[in-house]
Amino acid sequence: MTSVIQIVDLHKSFGQLEVLKGIDLEVRKGEVVCVIGPSGSGKSTLLRCVNRLEAPTSGKILIEGEDITDPDADIDRIRTRIGKVFQSYNLFPHLDVLGNLTVAQIKVLKRSKSEAREIAGDMLERVGVADKASEYPIRLSGGQQQRVAIARALCMNPDMMLFDEPTSSLDPELVGEVLDVMRALARDGMTMIVVTHEMGFAHDVADRVIFLDEGEIVEEGPPQQVLVAPKSDRAIRFLRRVQER
C-alpha cells in the first residue's frame, strides 16, 4: 500500500517543553485515522506539524513521498494538497462564503473566476449550504461555518484532510451536521486524520484509532481494540473519564 503521510520519529519542543516525543505514524491512501487523548497530549501539535504550521524540532514528515521538513520543500504547493479544518473555523470574515471558497483557488491554483465559482458551488452543495453562498460568515451558525470551512478546503482538491477538533467549539445540537459531512467524506475515500473527542465518530468511522498521551503514541489499532478493549492503564483511565461525561 502507498502511504500518503509518513511521520518518522517526530519531536517537537517549545522551549524547554517537549510536546512530541518521537511520533511514528503512517497513513495510507483512503485511510481514516482518529487521534484521541487528553488535552495537552500533543494532538493538535502533531496535526500542525503535518502541514508545517509548526516546524518540527527533529524527525521527518513525508507527504506523498516529499519531505516537508526539508527547508527547500515547496511548502505552499504541498499545502494545497493537504486540506486543514480548524476548531475555530477560521473563515475569512471580510469575504462572503463564495469569496472564502474562491480566493485561494484563484490566487494559488490560478483558476479562472468562473471555474472557481463553479467548483465552489459544487462543494457548497456537497456540504449542504448551497443557499448561503452570498452570506458573510458571521451570519451563519457554527455548524454552517464549519461546513463552509470544510468546503473551502475541498475546493483545492486536496489528497488528504486534517481535522483539528472540528466540533469542539460547536453547540451540541450542531455537532451532528458537521460529523455527517465528515462521514460522507470518509465514505468517498478521502484520506483523513481527525483529532477529536467524539468517541462515537471515532468508533464508527475510523479505520484506526491512535491514543496519544504526553507526546507519545500509547495505543494504536482498530477502534474496536483501542476504544472498547484498551490495554494500557492510561488509555483505560482516559476512556473512563470521557464516558463519565
Place this chain on the structure above:
Amino acid sequence: MSMTRRQRSKLGRGILYLVAVAIVAVAVFAADWERIGRNFFNLETARDMLPQVLTVAAKNTVIYAVLSFGIGLVIALILALMRLSPVRPYRAFAIAYIEFFRGLPALVTLILFGFGIPIAFDFRTPGGRVGAAVLGLSVVAGAYLAETIRAGIEAVPRGQREAARSLGMSETRTMFTIVLPQAFRIMIPPLTNEMVLLIKDTSLFFVIGSTPATRELVKFARDFMQGQRNATPLTVIAIVYLLITLPLTYLVRRLEKRTGRGR
C-alpha cells in the same frame, strides 16, 4: 441633627450646583462684554475674512492634511511591514525611525524639511516650501501611523493567517489578501483620529512662511490679525477647525461603538 444617606448626598449635590451658578454669575457680571465682543466677535472682521478663509485657508489646510495622510500612510505601511519582518536590520530600522520621529516635536521635523535639508543639499521639493512642509509632516505621520497599522495587523487573529497559509497562500499573499484588508477595517477609527491630529498639525506650517495662495488657516488668521488689531480671526478659524474636526471625531465614536458591538 442627623440626616439619612440620601439627604446627605442630595445636599452635597445642591452645594455643587450652587458653586457652579456662583462662578458663572461672577464671570458674567465681571466680564467686559463690550470689549470681548469688539476683540473676539467683530462681525466686520469676520465678514472681511470671507470667502478667502474657506476658499483658500480651509481648503489648503484640508489639502495639506490629506496629502500628508496619504504619503504618511504609504511610509507607515512599509515601516509596519519592516517592523514585523523576520529580518532584524529591517526591524531595527523601523523601530529607530518610529521612535526618532515620534520623539521629536513635529515642528522640529517641519523646520528640518522646510529649511534644513533644502539649504544643506540644495534640494527642491515640488511645491516649494509648502511641498517640503507636507513632506516633513508625512514623515512624522508615517511614524505614528506605522504603530497604528502594526497594532491593526496584530489584532487580526492568528487563525486567519494559519487558514490562509494552509490553503497554500504565500506569506506575502496572506498579508495582502487576508490580513491587511481585515487590519484596515479594525484601523478605521484610529486612522480617523490620526487624520484629526494631522489637520491640527498643519497649523505648524505657519512657521515655514507661505505665499497668500498657499496659506493654511493659522497663517491666514495671523496675517489678518496684523491689519486688524483684534483677535476675531482666531475665533473664526477656531470655528472652521471645529467644523472640520468635530464631525470626524463624532464619526470615530460611532465607528468604535459599531465595531464594539459587532463580531
